[in-house]
Amino acid sequence: MRSIGLFIDGLMQYNFLQTALITSILVGIMSGIIGSFIILRGMSLMGDAISHAVLPGVAVAYMLGINILLGASLFGILAALLIGLVTLKSKLKNDTAIGIVFSAFFALGFILISLAESATNLHHILFGNVLAVSDNDLITTAIVLAIVLIFVVVFYKELLITSFDNTFAQAYGLKTQLMHYALMLVLTLVTVTALQTVGIILIVAMLITPAATAYLLTNRLSHMMIVAAIFSVVSSVIGLYMSYTFNWASGPAIVLTAAVFFSLAFLFSPKQGIIFKKKIN
Amino acid sequence: MIKVRNMTVAYSGQPIFTNLSIAFEPGKITGIIGPNGAGKSTMIKGILGLIHKQSGDVTLHSKPVAKQLKNVAYVEQRAALDLTFPINVFDTVLTGTYPNLGLFKIPSEKDKSAARQALADVNLSEFSQRQIGELSGGQLQRVFVARAIVQEADVIILDEPFVGIDMKSEAEIMSILKRWQMAGKTIIVVHHDLNKVTKYFDDLVIINRGIVAAGKTADVFTKENITTAFSGDLSTILFSDKEPEHA
Numbered sequence: 001m002r003s004i005g006l007f008i009d010g011l012m013q014y015n016f017l018q019t020a021l022i023t024s025i026l027v028g029i030m031s032g033i034i035g036s037f038i039i040l041r042g043m044s045l046m047g048d049a050i051s052h053a054v055l056p057g058v059a060v061a062y063m064l065g066i067n068i069l070l071g072a073s074l075f076g077i078l079a080a081l082l083i084g085l086v087t088l089k090s091k092l093k094n095d096t097a098i099g100i101v102f103s104a105f106f107a108l109g110f111i112l113i114s115l116a117e118s119a120t121n122l123h124h125i126l127f128g129n130v131l132a133v134s135d136n137d138l139i140t141t142a143i144v145l146a147i148v149l150i151f152v153v154v155f156y157k158e159l160l161i162t163s164f165d166n167t168f169a170q171a172y173g174l175k176t177q178l179m180h181y182a183l184m185l186v187l188t189l190v191t192v193t194a195l196q197t198v199g200i201i202l203i204v205a206m207l208i209t210p211a212a213t214a215y216l217l218t219n220r221l222s223h224m225m226i227v228a229a230i231f232s233v234v235s236s237v238i239g240l241y242m243s244y245t246f247n248w249a250s251g252p253a254i255v256l257t258a259a260v261f262f263s264l265a266f267l268f269s270p271k272q273g274i275i276f277k278k279k280i281n
Numbered sequence: 282m283i284k285v286r287n288m289t290v291a292y293s294g295q296p297i298f299t300n301l302s303i304a305f306e307p308g309k310i311t312g313i314i315g316p317n318g319a320g321k322s323t324m325i326k327g328i329l330g331l332i333h334k335q336s337g338d339v340t341l342h343s344k345p346v347a348k349q350l351k352n353v354a355y356v357e358q359r360a361a362l363d364l365t366f367p368i369n370v371f372d373t374v375l376t377g378t379y380p381n382l383g384l385f386k387i388p389s390e391k392d393k394s395a396a397r398q399a400l401a402d403v404n405l406s407e408f409s410q411r412q413i414g415e416l417s418g419g420q421l422q423r424v425f426v427a428r429a430i431v432q433e434a435d436v437i438i439l440d441e442p443f444v445g446i447d448m449k450s451e452a453e454i455m456s457i458l459k460r461w462q463m464a465g466k467t468i469i470v471v472h473h474d475l476n477k478v479t480k481y482f483d484d485l486v487i488i489n490r491g492i493v494a495a496g497k498t499a500d501v502f503t504k505e506n507i508t509t510a511f512s513g514d515l516s517t518i519l520f521s522d523k524e525p526e527h528a
Contacts, residue, residue, distance in 0.1 A: 172432075
């Protein structure tokens with residue numbers, strides 16, 4: 001209990017900790033919302049791929065001194081397009097195309113980052129260091145959250161129908177491919193911001209674990225997004241507290257907390273939990 | 282009227298059918314039958330533009346159908362859907378209003394009452410708040426028919442709507458089809474069960490990698506045509522008890 005008091009004292013005292021807390025909350029909200037669509041569309045692997053594929057974009061942005069969002073979005077969308085192309089134009093299945101493209105991008109990014117090492121810290125990019133978030137990063141994060149919220153509110157109906165019944169959407173003339181790539185673009189933006197809190201390697205966990213927890217507990221898309229965002233935020237805050245208190249890396253601390261929540265839902269969810277199911281049977 | 286002219290569809294170089302031409306008339310329920318692999322679903326998807334056509338054009342009211350897709354309601358085969366999706370029955374029916382809403386608009390109170398009415402039409406009002414995975418196959422099919430009601434399209438295309446559903450659901454769906462027919466809509470049904478063909482359809486199209494026969498059901502549903510499209514054995518069984526009538 002004393003450590004919680006210390007954490008709150010720290011929050012009052014240190015600007016960096018306040019920035020970290022706000023960033024964690026903002027990233028938690030956006031990853032819960034976008035993650036819901038990722039898992040409903042069966043795109044967990046794609047989410048993992050895009051998050052890895054932005055690495056060369058991050059490196060190039062550092063090298064050229066341009067905005068990191070710009071570099072990352074460019075490579076994120078490029079990866080999504082390449083995956084689409086390989087799937088369409090070869091006999092290979094989608095997951096194979098994803099595996100080839102994202103590992104190649106990640107490898108390229110790794111080399112580029114080591115070339116640009118003076119300016120960046122690879123370890124922080126890979127595993128996140130929310131305690132080192134600058135005020136500028138915080139502003140970027142807030143802008144991305146605004147984009148995510150606007151995107152989901154404006155295109156809620158299109159996101160719902162393309163996730164639920166893509167054929168129906170196509171049959172009435174909706175540009176479903178355009179929706180797919182728009183979602184991929186937003187996903188890359190989320191990825192770049194989540195990179196600060198959990199790092200590239202663990203972003204997929206922020207996208208799918210809270211959303212999967214919410215999926216077990218809800219029956220409506222809107223509820224699922226809200227519950228996912230809540231789990232994501234709570235995990236981020238608890239993870240941040242652990243990171244501060246025990247000096248753990250923030251990414252793994254946040255992801256493990258999210259995984260604990262998922263395990264609880266998996267076991268005890270009133271509708272789909274395995275314990276409850278056993279009782280009924 | 283839906284007119285298909287010279288439609289050719291091929292999968293990896295293998296044509297499913299070549300230069301297929303056919304018309305579907307309003308105020309009629311038209312059945313499409315043919316053996317497995319005959320290209321029934323492919324033909325539907327070609328009409329809807331869901332697959333690439335090597336050639337051919339499809340018109341509705343003499344204009345390209347591609348420009349007025351929201352005026353065509355499509356009830357796809359149920360198997361294709363993720364039934365664990367977090368959506369309830371009412372919201373599923375409400376998605377039928379999406380084609381006419383366009384971007385940026387959300388369903389109005391009027392749209393919602395149309396969805397409620399459609400659910401009542403297929404006798405599923407009490408299931409409104411159920412998650413769709415909790416329904417039986419027949420109930421689920423009625424939900425998708427209700428969605429087509431809400432879309433208020435001139436053309437309704439159903440792909441194997443009666444497969445694996447109970448008698449009550451089949452009868453209720455059939456009564457909705459009759460209602461659409463009375464309203465002068467064009468109804469196209471891909472169908473599997475040859476036994477009910479004469480009872481259900483005004484017009485019939487028999488296909489097997491191309492049109493075998495098309496026209497009024499009474500004229501088209503003959504032993505010869507079924508033999509050509511399916512097999513002699515099947516037509517012998519199917520038409521055996523009818524032989525005296527023909528004689």
